[in-house]
Amino acid sequence: MKDLTEGPIAGHIVQMAVPMAVGMLIQTLYFLVDLYFVAQLGDSAIAGVSVGGTVMYIVLGLTQMLGVGTVALISHAVGRKDVDDANLVFNQSLVLxxxxxxxxxALGYGLGDSYLRSIGADAETTAAGLTYLHFYLPGLALQFALVAMGSALRGTGIVKPTMIVQVLTLLLNIVLAPILIAGWGTGHALGVAGAGLASSISIAIGVVMMAVYFLRMEKYVAFHGELxxxxxxxxxxxxxxxxxAGGEFALMFVFMAVIYTVIRDFGAAAQAGFGVGGRVMQSIFLPAMAIAFSTPAVAGQNFGARKPERVRETFRTAVLMSCVVMLALTLLCQWNPAWLVSRFTSERDVIDTGAQFLRIILLNFVAQGIIFTCSGMFQALGNTWPALLSTTTRLLIFAVPALWLSHQDGFRIEHVWYLSVATVTLQAALSWLLLRGQMRRRLATIT
Structure with a gap:
């Protein structure tokens, strides 16, 4: 356990954010390597994996539901020096x-086919997406155990073991991707099925490594069968x-489904271009996400220790760091987004769509950094409903106009990207206002 209620706030954030950023960087490297080999299979394979991968947002929603509650309650318990409650929360998170x-x-294998048929651009895209999903689902299911254990450690201020396990599993995934997708060394290329299988195998090994760490080394929170x-x-x-918090990611699933629906008439190349551009965008988000993911533990421990000024300082420091980093990345990435997309595909239509998406969507990077930080603070304060309200508002003001525009004469795909930028900006302003009100009310109770 690491006490985050004393010492410099900026130092605590950096010390937690750097290992998490390393883990996220390796994870993104895996995504990009995976994407590179899938891209060699053609537009339908890229589009299929991208469409099938949207199911990940449902799982992310459920893992967030589990992880956010675990981090918040354990960090509060650590701040109060309540070891028994921290262990109860951790073991119940394993049950959940x-x-x-x-x-x-159950839902993935039962409903996946119907879902993919509803948004796939064509039969070939749908088939590729379903194959990928079937092999990826076991890995998605195992993510919950990884999140439960990693969140418990993060709540106690410890992130390096999770980062090390994540790096090792992702390196394994990177090794397995060309072997299973392209058949390197075996001569048996599994295509998109190999992409899903590589992920599932790597995640399974990661679960085993984390369990071994808890059994042999972790002392503050541990497995207790009686709990x-x-x-x-x-x-x-x-x-x-x-x-x-889980609802936020579930709404992201709806958001992605809306996008794939409104651009499906532009063909598989358009869906593939959005899929590639989205993966590149996620990799650019990493530094701000690492800062935001550090915030709940730092602010949460200080909230539990009844130190309101340190909670406020955590927000000020984190949002400043996030905005500076995202502004720098915005300026850096504006120079040639087509080059970024072309690293993964040589298809001109895919490159053009992905580059156009990045060139426009980069305009909301600073706003997205603010949203990430505010969400982390809502978690620390123990009330994430305002974050869900913010995301719901964004979805409504995006989805309704997007669906309407898609049926108008002269509709172009870039209309979707500009609408996204506008709604993210509005969401950032709403999140900021909601957080100010929450901090005023919640911190008054511990003054």
Missing amino acids: SALCAALTL WRPRLHTWKRMLGIGFP
Whole structure:
């Protein structure tokens, strides 16, 4: 356990953000390597993996629901020096992770086909997406165990073990991708199925490594079988904080589904270009996400320790860091977005769509950094409903006009990207205003 209630706030954020950024960088490297080999299979394969990968947002929603509640409650317990409550929350998060894994497999295999048929640009894209999803679902289900263990450590101020395991599993994934997708060394290329299988194998090994760490090295929170009996009161505490955060990512699934729906008439190349551009964009977001993911533990421990000024300082420091980093990345990436996309495909239509997407979407990077930081602070304060309200508002003001525009004469794909920029900017302003109100009310209770 690391005490984050003393010492410089900026130092704590940096010390937590750097290892997380390294882990995220390796994760992004995997995404890009995976994308590179899938891109060699053609537009339909890229589009299929991109469309099939949208299911990940549902899983991210559920893992956020689990992880955010775990981080918040454990960080508060650490701030209060309440070891028993920290262990209860951790072990109940393991029970919930098993239930969520079973739900993911049931819904994924049961409803995946219908979902992909509704948004795929053509039959070939749908088939590729379904194949990828079937092999990726076991890995998505195992993500819950990884999140439960990693979130427990983050709540205690420890991130390096999670980062090390993440790096090792992602390096394994990078090695497996060309072997399983392209058949390097084996002569048996599995195509998009190999992409999903590589992920599932790597995540399974990561779960084993994290379990071994907890069994042999972790002392503050640990596995306790007697705490695995379902405790509905603890679930209510965790889900009260985590459910809205999970809802944010569930809405991101809806958001992505809307985009794929409104651009499907532009063909598989357009869906592939958006898929490539989206992966590149995610990699650019990494530094701001690392800062935002550090915020709940730092602010949360200080909230639990009843130190309101340090909570306020955490927000000021984190949002400043995030805005500076995102502004620098915006300026850096404006020079040649087509070059970034062309690293993964030689298809001109795909490159043009992806580059156009990046050139426009880069305009909202600073606003996105503010949103990330505000979401982290809502988690630290133990009330994530305002963040869900902010995301819901953004979805409504994006989806309704986007669907309307797609049926108008003269509709062009760039209209979707400009609408996205406008709605993200509005969401950032709303998140900021909601957070100010939450900080005023919540911090008054610990003054």
